[in-house]
Amino acid sequence: MTFALKKLFLNIGIFSAAMPAMMLGASSAIAQTDYPARPITMVVGYAAGGATDILARLIAKSISEELKQTVIVENRAGANSNIGAEYVSRAKNDGYTLYVGTIANTINKALYKDLRYDFMKDFEPVGMMATISNVLVVNPKRPFKTVDEYIDYARKNPGDLTCASSGIGSSIHMSCELFKIQTGTNILHVPYRGSGPAVADLLGGQVDSMFDNLPSSLAHIKAGTLRPIATTTANRVDALPDTPTFAEKGVKDFLVQSWFGINAPAGTPASIIQTLNQALNDALKKPEVIKAYQTNGFTAPPPPNSPESFRQYAQSEVDKWALVVEKANIKAN
Incomplete structure (x- = not known):
């Protein structure tokens, strides 16, 4: 076999060995270009x-x-x-x-x-x-209508007032815990697997209150089946212009977004x-x-x-x- 022929076969071998990697790279590039294809x-x-x-x-x-x-x-x-x-x-x-x-x-x-x-x-x-803002909502059958009344009830009935959440560590739960720290109250936290089940029990009276994400409670607030007490942002939210913030009501440094x-x-x-x-x-x-x-x-x-x-x-x-x-x-x- 001549030197030229050997070189030709060698080059063919190298090209053949490299083809799978080349094809994989090309396939990946095409996949990204076509994204999303499914x-x-x-x-x-x-x-x-x-x-x-x-x-x-x-x-x-x-x-x-x-x-x-x-x-x-x-x-x-x-x-x-x-x-x-x-x-x-x-x-x-x-x-x-x-x-x-x-x-x-x-x-x-x-x-x-x-x-x-x-x-x-x-x-x-x-x-x-x-x-979004969180909003403290309560079952309207409960006696409190303002931040002061909610705090007063919690202090007079330690451990009796319940606060639902979508789960341990959620912003809803953390809002409740921070509120307890800021106000020196003893409120029982009740965790659920999501806001939906928590709101359902709040509507049914199984729990008293919830620092809910605004969207999941808004329809119930507008329907009058949940009572809003205050929101957790620095300013009032457009969707609830008549609901005060906690800062307005004297609970300072209590901001959750x-x-x-x-x-x-x-x-x-x-x-x-x-x-x-x-x-x-x-x-x-x-x-x-x-x-x-x-x-x-x-x-x-x-x-x-x-x-x-x-x-x-x-x-x-x-x-x-x-x-x-x-x-x-x-x-x-």
Whole structure:
């Protein structure tokens, strides 16, 4: 065999060996370019009916329209959203399984000592969806109508007044615990697997009160089946202009703002993250979304609402709630 012929066969061998890797790279690039080529699943860590679920379904519908692909909302409730978060953290990082992160995930990082995921390391932030106020709502059959009356009743009946939440460590629970610290009251916390079941028992009289996320209680407030006492944000919310803030009523330094965002498993390609971020921000500009936010008490995030700005915000929340968990001496396990 001549030297030229040997060289030809050698080159053919090298090319053949390299082909699988080349084809894999090309396939990956095509997959990212064609994204999304099939339905996307957006996992919510709470039961249906709560604020997280309400918002996720609204945004999923709009993102679906933007991407021309179905976006399915899947509820995986339990352990204050940790079950859903862990599930998505282990999912394939191809952009087809997403997670609706909330304030609870940044609280959980300090609250749970045996988490099997790290919210800041195991997820890629896509963007913020909304923020909302919490509102103290009570069963209208109970005798208190104002902040002062609620505090007075709690002090005169220590341990008798109950405060429901969507789960241990949720912003609803933390609002109750911070309120107890600020006012020196003894209120019994009753955790549920989501806001929906908690509100149902509040309506039925099984529990007395709840520092609920505004959207899941708003319809009941308007119907008169729940009585609003005060909101947890610095200013009154547009959806409840006649309901005062706790600050107005003398409970100072008691501010809680719940938030919601979209996250993907760590390692999801930047091009996919950018596609999702653009779809999210375009969805937030839709007239029907703007109207729904006004109706349900959601506030859209300020621009540019980038993945990086969301990452920075989430880290600041991790730091903030670590201090609160320590001060309140709250333990989940």
